[in-house]
Amino acid sequence: MRENAPFKYDIVGSFLRPGYLKQARADYADGKITAEELKKVENEAITDLIAKQKAVGLPVITDGEFRRSSWHLDFMWAFHGVGHEKTKEGIPFQGEAALIDDTFLVGKVSVDSHPFVEHFKFVKQFEDENTVARQTIPAPAQFLFQMITPGNLERTKAVYPNEEELIQDIAEGYKKVIRDLYAAGCKNIQFDDCTWGVCVDPNACFIFGTDEAGLQEIIEKLIWINNLAMEDKPEDLVINTHICRGNFHSTWACQGGYDRVAKDLFAKENVNAFYLEFDDERSGDFEPLQYVSKGKKVVLGLITTKSPILENKDNIIKRIREAEKYIPLERLCLSPQCGFASTEEGNKLTEEEQWAKLKLVQEIANEVWK
Numbered sequence: 628m629r630e631n632a633p634f635k636y637d638i639v640g641s642f643l644r645p646g647y648l649k650q651a652r653a654d655y656a657d658g659k660i661t662a663e664e665l666k667k668v669e670n671e672a673i674t675d676l677i678a679k680q681k682a683v684g685l686p687v688i689t690d691g692e693f694r695r696s697s698w699h700l701d702f703m704w705a706f707h708g709v710g711h712e713k714t715k716e717g718i719p720f721q722g723e724a725a726l727i728d729d730t731f732l733v734g735k736v737s738v739d740s741h742p743f744v745e746h747f748k749f750v751k752q753f754e755d756e757n758t759v760a761r762q763t764i765p766a767p768a769q770f771l772f773q774m775i776t777p778g779n780l781e782r783t784k785a786v787y788p789n790e791e792e793l794i795q796d797i798a799e800g801y802k803k804v805i806r807d808l809y810a811a812g813c814k815n816i817q818f819d820d821c822t823w824g825v826c827v828d829p830n831a832c833f834i835f836g837t838d839e840a841g842l843q844e845i846i847e848k849l850i851w852i853n854n855l856a857m858e859d860k861p862e863d864l865v866i867n868t869h870i871c872r873g874n875f876h877s878t879w880a881c882q883g884g885y886d887r888v889a890k891d892l893f894a895k896e897n898v899n900a901f902y903l904e905f906d907d908e909r910s911g912d913f914e915p916l917q918y919v920s921k922g923k924k925v926v927l928g929l930i931t932t933k934s935p936i937l938e939n940k941d942n943i944i945k946r947i948r949e950a951e952k953y954i955p956l957e958r959l960c961l962s963p964q965c966g967f968a969s970t971e972e973g974n975k976l977t978e979e980e981q982w983a984k985l986k987l988v989q990e991i992a993n994e995v996w997k
Contacts, residue, residue, distance in 0.1 A: 632759065632815045632865050633900040633926045633960045634686045636992040639869050640763040640817060641698060641966025642691035643973045643981050648672040652696075652971065669694050670749065677753045683985050687815070688758050690750050691968070694742075697727050698819055698969040699765035703773065705741050706800055708734035708786070721878045727970060731779045732786045736796040744807045751812050759815050762808055766820035766868060767801050767856040768849035777836040794852050801856035809864050816866045817902070822849050823892060824872030824904075827883035827911075846891050854897045867926075869902035872909060874965040877933040877975040884911015893918040900924040905946070906931035906964035916953040925954055928964030930984050935976035937983055943991050961992050 644652075651668040654660045673690045680688050695701040703709050710733035717727065743764060750760040771794060774783045787793040808816060825834055826849070832842050857866055873880025885893075885903070893901065893915065901919065904910050905928050919925055927950055929943050943961075950959060967974055967981050976984075 632687065632761070633867055633902065633924055633962075635960045635996045636684070636686065636989045637902070637926050637960050637962040638685060638687060638689070638985065639902060639928070639932075639963060639966045640689045640692060640761060640819075641968045642676055642689075642693075643968050643976075643978050644691070644693060644971050645672055645675075645978070648693060649971065673749065674753075677750065679982065681755075681758060683982055684989050685985070686758055687761050688750060688753060689761050689763060690746055692763065692966070694746055696971050698763070698966065699769055699773075700727060700730050702741075702743060702764050703730055703770055705743070706736055706738045708732055708736040721880070730773055731782045732774055733782075734786060736793065736800055738800040738803055741804045741807065743804070744811055747808055747813050748811050760813065761815045761817055762813050763817045763819055763869075764804070766818035766822070767797055767852045768822045769820055770797050770801075771849065771852050772822045772825070776834070780836075794848070794855070798852055798855040798858075802858070805856070805860060805864070805866075809861055814864055816864065818853065818866060818868040818898065820853075820868050820870050821873060821880070823870045823885075823888050824881040824883075827885060827887045828872070828881040829883060831887075846888055850891060850895050854895075857897055865899045867900040867902060868896065868898045869965070871904040871928070871965045874932070874969040874974070876970070876972050882909035885915035886911065889915035889918040893923075894920045898923070900926060900960075902926040902928060902962060904928045904964040905950075906933070910964075913950040913953050916950060919954055919958075924958045924960060925950075926960040926962045928962055930961075930963045930988055932963045932965050932967045932974050932976070932981075932984065935980040937980075937987060940987065940991055940994075943987075944995060947991075947995055956996070961988055961995070963988065
């Protein structure tokens with residue numbers, strides 16, 4: 628069981644940070660506690676989180692991304708050639724800006740010992756016969772996207788006049804991290820990828836600074852870099868991907884159904900499963916699922932992490948039956964549409980409401996996949 632993610636009852640990976648952990652991270656940033664003191668608090672919070680994940684019956688355990696400020700940027704900062712600084716404007720979300728660090732290239736991309744490998748080892752010790760430890764990381768496409776957006780493109784071209792060299796270097800860095808995670812006992816990696824949310828947005832061409840033909844080239848490039856990073860992976864290492872349209876403080880960044888990318892992404896990306904956002908009308912309908920290639924699974928993100936309101940069980944089951952028109956039930960699973968805290972701020976619900984959402988996912992999964 629532990630090597631066959633996705634699971635019928637699944638998660639995306641991030642969880643609300645407890646108050647004492649947020650305080651410790653703030654104290655560390657202010658120089659009030661040492662890195663070792665912060666690590667001790669993180670270890671305590673993650674140990675407690677894993678116990679709660681097991682108590683709610685999850686077959687997968689994560690560290691909740693408790694050692695990160697954001698779901699993707701901390702991973703990039705551990706690479707050589709990547710710089711960052713406090714942002715002045717942030718990233719625009721619906722009604723609010725995500726004030727996460729501006730992140731850009733300052734040199735050639737490479738990686739030595741990535742700290743996420745040690746993060747995984749801490750979670751790995753809690754595996755048992757009922758659970759598998761998962762490591763979530765931003766997709767290679769997300770790394771590339773960060774560096775080729777119009778605001779970063781000039782800096783990137785100064786380091787990499789040839790974009791293909793950048794793609795190769797990012798992919799090689801990922802291959803090393805993947806090898807190191809596998810050597811540490813990791814059998815389940817999740818690529819988190821918001822680039823597709825941008826590609827399907829009505830403003831995609833404007834965001835990328837291109838036209839429709841250029842957007843198609845970008846789509847092909849994003850699939851290429853993801854597949855390149857997964858080349859030569861061990862057979863028993865499962866790599867899945869989670870796709871959404873932005874998740875910050877219960878707000879979103881992009882909208883649009885999967886139609887624009889489905890024929891390329893769902894058929895050509897060499898992952899084991901797609902964890903897809905389907906919690907509201909921004910994600911479109913299930914028709915694009917017909918393009919998911921045979922053998923790949925889909926995890927329906929039907930339970931929202933953006934609201935504390937608990938979904939109606941019968942409505943969710945009805946939607947699973949609608950998805951079943953396009954892909955067989957045995958290839959479908961269920962999870963929340965995203966994490967509960969893609970950044971350390973977290974979404975606007977309580978920890979109690981968070982766990983109630985997961986209990987509902989379990990209840991529905993047990994009923995649908997008896």
